[in-house]
Amino acid sequence: MTATAGALAQVPVLAAGASAPAPVLIEFDRVAKVYKAADGRPVRAVDSVKGEIRAGEFVSILGPSGCGKSTLMMMLAGLLRPSEGEIRFKGKPVTGPQEGFGIVFQDAVLFPWRTVQDNVRLPGEVRGLPRDEQIERAQAMIRLVGLAGFESKFPHELSGGMQQRVAIARALSLGPSLLVMDEPFGALDAMTREQMNLELQRISLESGATVVFVTHSIAEAAFLSDRVFVMSGRPSTVRDIVTVDLPRPRAIQQMNTDRFGVYVARLRGLLDAEGGHS
Ligand SMILES: Nc1ncnc2c1ncn2[C@@H]1O[C@H](COP(=O)(O)OP(=O)(O)O)[C@@H](O)[C@H]1O
Numbered sequence: 001m002t003a004t005a006g007a008l009a010q011v012p013v014l015a016a017g018a019s020a021p022a023p024v025l026i027e028f029d030r031v032a033k034v035y036k037a038a039d040g041r042p043v044r045a046v047d048s049v050k051g052e053i054r055a056g057e058f059v060s061i062l063g064p065s066g067c068g069k070s071t072l073m074m075m076l077a078g079l080l081r082p083s084e085g086e087i088r089f090k091g092k093p094v095t096g097p098q099e100g101f102g103i104v105f106q107d108a109v110l111f112p113w114r115t116v117q118d119n120v121r122l123p124g125e126v127r128g129l130p131r132d133e134q135i136e137r138a139q140a141m142i143r144l145v146g147l148a149g150f151e152s153k154f155p156h157e158l159s160g161g162m163q164q165r166v167a168i169a170r171a172l173s174l175g176p177s178l179l180v181m182d183e184p185f186g187a188l189d190a191m192t193r194e195q196m197n198l199e200l201q202r203i204s205l206e207s208g209a210t211v212v213f214v215t216h217s218i219a220e221a222a223f224l225s226d227r228v229f230v231m232s233g234r235p236s237t238v239r240d241i242v243t244v245d246l247p248r249p250r251a252i253q254q255m256n257t258d259r260f261g262v263y264v265a266r267l268r269g270l271l272d273a274e275g276g277h278s
């Protein structure tokens with residue numbers, strides 16, 4: 001079995017027209033985070049976040065800068081503990097970094113001295129997989145993100161968009177059931193960003209992975225998501241959840257349609273009700 005087939009086999013997908021809904025993968029149960037400010041006073045960054053995400057869903061967390069999105073993602077990824085409440089993954093509380101999670105941050109965070117292939121096979125190396133299997137998985141993921149032929153390049157030889165693809169390939173390399181992405185395309189120019197949105201849609205459809213995607217871009221959230229969790233300003237909580245009922249795969253041109261515009265207006269209205277949007 002190839003690494004891709006292995007990765008796909010592990011992941012439950014929302015079958016088209018399926019009667020039973022996919023199982024709940026993630027539960028946010030009244031999650032809150034209180035930081036200590038420099039002057040020692042408590043800062044409530046995230047408050048009472050509730051919601052469920054089902055296997056195979058693409059969910060965006062949309063909110064203004066500074067509202068607590070990264071805080072929520074860090075807690076979901078198990079890199080930060082909630083002050084109150086809990087996050088459950090497959091019914092078990094997330095208390096630390098988990099196998100089965102792939103994480104992509106705003107900056108690609110690649111090792112400059114390692115080639116594309118060596119960056120992508122790193123999680124397999126850390127896990128102690130046989131070298132052949134590391135390479136096989138890495139090559140499958142490099143193909144999936146459209147970087148075949150660039151295996152032996154170094155990060156500095158790649159554009160920003162390509163580096164972010166490497167980070168996505170690395171996050172996918174162990175066949176995660178959950179991909180957590182915190183503004184992964186925030187540093188890219190508008191055209192590269194559209195291209196990456198198309199690529200991410202394709203990758204998520206092909207891999208079947210559940211994706212939780214943080215963004216402050218209304219259009220990006222509407223384009224990519226099955227559902228959008230719209231966050232309020234600080235302390236951040238889920239103000240509303242908008243289901244984006246547009247067929248897939250979606251083309252960029254769909255962004256110009258009235259139907260798409262209705263979703264954008266609705267999301268913007270929810271954000272504006274929170275006192276502005278950056
Ligand atoms: N380690 C920290 N200590 C104190 N305050 C923090 C810390 N990290 C984040 N904050 C504050 O929490 C709020 C939410 O931050 P963050 O989660 O990064 O927001 P976002 O990702 O939506 O821009 C901000 O006001 C930020 O200043």
Ligand SMILES: [Mg+2]
Binds near residue numbers: 069070071
């Ligand atoms: Mg952030």
